[in-house]
Amino acid sequence: MIPATGYSNSMWQQNWREQIWSDLDRAWDIIIIGGGITGAGILREAARANLRALLVEQHDFASGTSSRSGKMVHGGLRYLKNAQIKLTIESVRERDRLVREGRGLVTPNAFLLANFKHDSPPDWVFGIGLMMYDTLALRWQHEHLTPQRARELVPELQSPELVGAYRYFDAQTDDARLTLRVIREAVRDGGVALNYARVESLLRQTSNVNLVANVRRNVRETARPEHSEGSNEICGVVLRDVECGRTQEIQARVVINATGAWADELRGREFLQKEHLRKLRGSHLIFPFARLPLTRAVTFLHPRDKRPLYALPWEGVTLLGTTDHDHANIETNPRITSNEIEYLMDAAQFVFPAQALTTRDIQATFAGLRPVVDTGNPDPSKESREFVLWEENGLLTVTGGKLTTFRLMAQNALDAVRARLPNMKRVIVPQRVLDRLPHDEKLFQTFPPNARLRLLGRYGQDARALLDAAHDGELTRIENLSALWAELRWAARDEGVIHLDDLLMRRVRLGLLLPRGGMDCIKEIRAIVQSELGWDDARWEREEKMYAELWSKCYGASVGQI
Secondary structure, three states, X not given: OOOOOOOOOOOEOOOHXXXXXXXXXXXXXXXXXXXXXXXXXXXXXXXXXXXXXXXEOOOOOOOOHHHOOOOEEOOOHHHHHOOOHHHHHHHHHHHHHHHHHOOOOEEEEEEEEEEEOOXXXXXXXXXXXXXXXXXXXXXXXXXXXXHHHXXXXXXXXXXXXXXXXXXXXXXXXXXXXXXXXXXXHHHHOOOEEEOOEEEEEEEEEEEXXXXXOOOOOOOOOOOOOOOOOOEEEEEEXXXXXXXXXXXXXXXXXXXXXXXXXXXXXXXXXXXXXXXXXXXXXXXXXXXXXXXXXXXXXXEEEOOOOOOXXXXXXXXXXXXXXXXXXXXXXXXXXXXXXXXXXXXXXXXXXXXXXXXXXXXXXXXXXXXXXXXXXXXXXXXXXXXXXXXXXXXXOOEEEEEEOOHHHHHHHHHHHHHHOXXXXXXXXXXXXXXXXXXXXXXXXXXXXXXXXXXXXXXXXXHHHHHHHHHHHOOOOOOOEOOOOOOEHHHHHHHHHHEOOOOHHHHHHHHOOHHHHOHHHHHHHHHHHHHHHHHHHOOOHHHHHHHHHHHHHHHHHHOOOOOXXX
């Protein structure tokens, strides 16, 4: 493929933002607003179709929901309970595709569905659900376990209320790294991605184009005026650089609103239309592995309200979640509430009583906003997780959905605007979600199999360059984590880091994986990355202070932890 731009070889090295801003005044085929997994997927598919595609994100890539998910790539067992069969079928198939093609980044994991006295529904209902789950996956994997056998697999399950369990399989990932890898592979194929670039307004022009989208069953359209000659069609955006304030008008054939939970904010500014989305906050606790040493995921019903929860071993810690609450404010950094901490701790103490967990054991917390279509259901957990598309005066909004189905969302979005892109290349043969991993002898000689696969999964074609950039001693693990010191240098050098929280919360997840957000080793981090970032001492000290304040407010178990 001949790249549509000249950025594919430079990626995000020094002065990359200046290069992109100086060349924004060009004819774009498509502008994608939103740098989460949905926007990343659309950029990837657009680059494959040889479109001149630009993705813009007002904060950092994956800074919203796509770094705050439950880290699961799953088929949606819980959706069977709500009779969302189509969503489950799609999710199971996409999960299996991601496991095959995302080796080292999307990993299968054994799950234990623990059943307790007084659960509603009872355990046999879950058995029927798992039969359907495996049937949809065309693979029989689940089995029923006695309490004794369940405790052999998960010794921490010491609750006397345990009556049995089911073993089944799903998958998990590092959501922020998945988003970043999809974006970087899109950039390598000619797409352009720019963070800290806010869309201030949309450009309009008089047009007589009548878009008739090929709407599939899971696509809904808002009521809107009929397109007619003289209507004001969206033809671009006014973009502002959040870092320095400069602005630029950019024109495109198609503008796609892929801002997730923020989608109504953009729509409301432009169309004053009724909001369609319900913003739900999902919050999680993170425990040190030593305090909750699970080797497989455990799912269960909360003893209080019978909502499904899970405890998941992830990247050397154990994650417990999730809640489901309406969230009135739209913000980049929502935080857990004290009521949610109490709710999740009640569940942890009930399911794992022998661990004697208290709030003092909480290493970190995080909360994310889920966009779902608002149907007015009093129970937010029963709202549909299917994705939707709306087209209004040429602006296509794609939102809802889940991490697992991002590829399907991207393909549906491009299908819906195909009439505006007559030169879009049709992809006949189904494409991979992620590029094939390279075979690199240096990687094979340097690392054991698991560590090698982890690097390849997270960095793909960049894995060798990461090794080559490492200084002496940097190919060692950071404390007891799987992450290497060299990953910090590489991220600072070539992964579009603008602020310290970009590096520590999303590129290398030290903010979640180390106590106090990694502040205990901030001197070592500074020694590696400051020169790569090009920050003087004053800039570093400002960034360190802002990061410490952000972590304490939004990721700690209580205010003022650092």
